[in-house]
Amino acid sequence: MSDSILQFQNITKRFGSQTVLDNVSLDVGAGEIFSLLGPSGCGKTTLLRICGGFESPDNGRVILDGKDITSLPPNKRAIRTVFQNYALFPHMTVWDNVAFGLKIAGADKETITREAGKYIELVQLTGHEKKKPGQLSGGQRQRVAIARALVNKPKILLLDEPLAALDLKLRQRMLIELDTIHDEVGITFLFVTHDQQEAMSISDHIAVMHNGSVEQVGNPVELYEAPKNSFIAAFIGDTNFFDGIVESVDGEYCTVAIKDFPSLKVYNDKKLKKGDKVNLSIRPEKFSISSTEPRITDAHTNLLRGKVEEVIYLGAHTRYWVRVQDWRISVIKQHFSYALDEKNIRWDDEVWLRFEGDNAYMLERYTQEDENLLALPDI
Amino acid sequence: MKRSANIFLLSLPSLLWLLIFYALPVFIVFLFAFRTSDAYGGIGDKWTLDTVRNLFSPGFSAVIWRTVWLGVVSTALSIVIAVPIAYHLAKMSPKLRNIVLMLIIVPFWTNFLIRIFAWKVFLNPEGILRRTLVLIGLIPEETMLLYNQWAVLAVMVYTYLPYAILPIYAAAEKFDFALLDAAKDLGASSFQGFRKVFLPSISKSIWVAVMVVLIPALGAYLIPDLVGGPTSEMMGDRIAQSVFTERNLPRASALSALLMITVFLPLLLMTALKWIFGKDDEEEESRTMGARS
């Protein structure tokens, strides 16, 4: 990680008897986009408000650029926020909204004109300066909020679900624009979202939060390929979970016995011993599906027979649900070649599933509670 | 065309109401100012300009001046007190807010005269307030709290304060207090946020409060009559005097007309100023409304 600019040290926050943040420690590197990702109610906004100075933690410290800012009021912190509902001043024009921070800081007329103009241009709102927030579209309002927050050149920009209020197309465009703006200003972004795709596509690092604690911090690839536990494995992307017991160990590999399922040969990442309980996560795209028996080239290749129960064609890829004994396996097939020329796999077909033992991942734990939580819809 | 005709028809009842119960009486008052009075305290049957000419009796300009300054200062004080009260009311928990709102409204259930007499008791030379103040040496022994302009001012502010609080509170309640967080986030102190974000957002309601307080304050006559001394007469007192003591209705009418003009002049001025300076604002607002609907 690059030099850290912002640190949360053992932050704990309670509202009444509810512990909303439980001993949270994080290190945010200078100049990166750092995301807080987690389901609704896990404490993301609360952590952001502590960072902005709108809440004070019951315990722990916030360090900005080496200085303890835990007890500084919001207006004394070199941190700016893009609020979830933007919180633009409705009685001011776009220009006055953006210039607000400069005026408060006591900048002279010339600086205000130059800087406000510069950031309005950066967010592509030139020509809209005289409009009031009520006359802008959702995307434009968000740009005003971003320009307004950037104009004082803060050390950190906090963004609380900045895209949540926008429709899907606009969300994707704004995500790219946010990335561009970030490259241009070089300020650290602390980005809150409950949308894993958003976080994956924009972040340098992601902290996955759950019930007020940080479950794992890592870059997007680490989180996807090496999730620490089943919660993260399921929250980020899709996966197949297998509960089993190590049957035998064979060098760096082991065989896992699974109830009502063929045994699997997998890489023994956690150095487990015979008889240990193990939880496996195998991502759908790690399986390859075929209607003819594939050739096995490797000693650690697993081959399963199953029957297709469901097919969802999605253009670039197809998702299959395949029944293997008592289990329903989710499989994704990328269409590398022209799909019309292929002999398609259809509903009720008998198929072969193949996957390499290296492509499974051993999880730390797997509890029923985690699974139940994931089953709840986002509020 | 048809639409405007419809609108006219729909507003006819209220127009008629305004005409009969508002415009007509006002017109009659203006008219009476130019009639003679008869021997029995009624209206005579001749036209005359004497009443208007003799209006400015000695000491009258002092009364006008006092009416204006008491009206303006009591309005200003009411607003200055009402704004922070409305601000805190809007931020309170709903439970506490209901209690405080009740406390503001409950005095209205007591007769106005009784409330003023309560003030007379409170400010009485033998009353607890004066004696306490003298005792702790805050005021000299001979100071009178009652029967002067300050007593009038205090009771006027007391009387009109709720009228100022209610419209401002109605606006403050709709104010999004997250905007103050945003202002703070951008470096503003609490006071700067209050002044640059809160006040402009509720400015319309402040104008409403000014109107609601200033107009009755200028016409006050019971308050100066009961708690004011001989030197705190207001226009309202003069009008009452003309009606009840002098039994000179034309003079009362002329005074009323003058008071009305005094009230309407600043109103007209303010509307004109708003029209000149606030034109862009209004236009933009109507455009916004159009875009929303």
Ligand SMILES: Nc1ncnc2c1ncn2[C@@H]1O[C@H](COP(=O)(O)OP(=O)(O)OP(=O)(O)O)[C@@H](O)[C@H]1O
């Ligand atoms: N001011 C408050 N008083 C009491 N409880 C609060 C307060 N603010 C937040 N909470 C509680 O703290 C928990 C975490 O809230 P927070 O807003 O941080 O969640 P979040 O992760 O941002 O969720 P979302 O994705 O829905 O925005 C919630 O259970 C919420 O009810």
Ligand SMILES: [Mg+2]
């Ligand atoms: Mg939130």
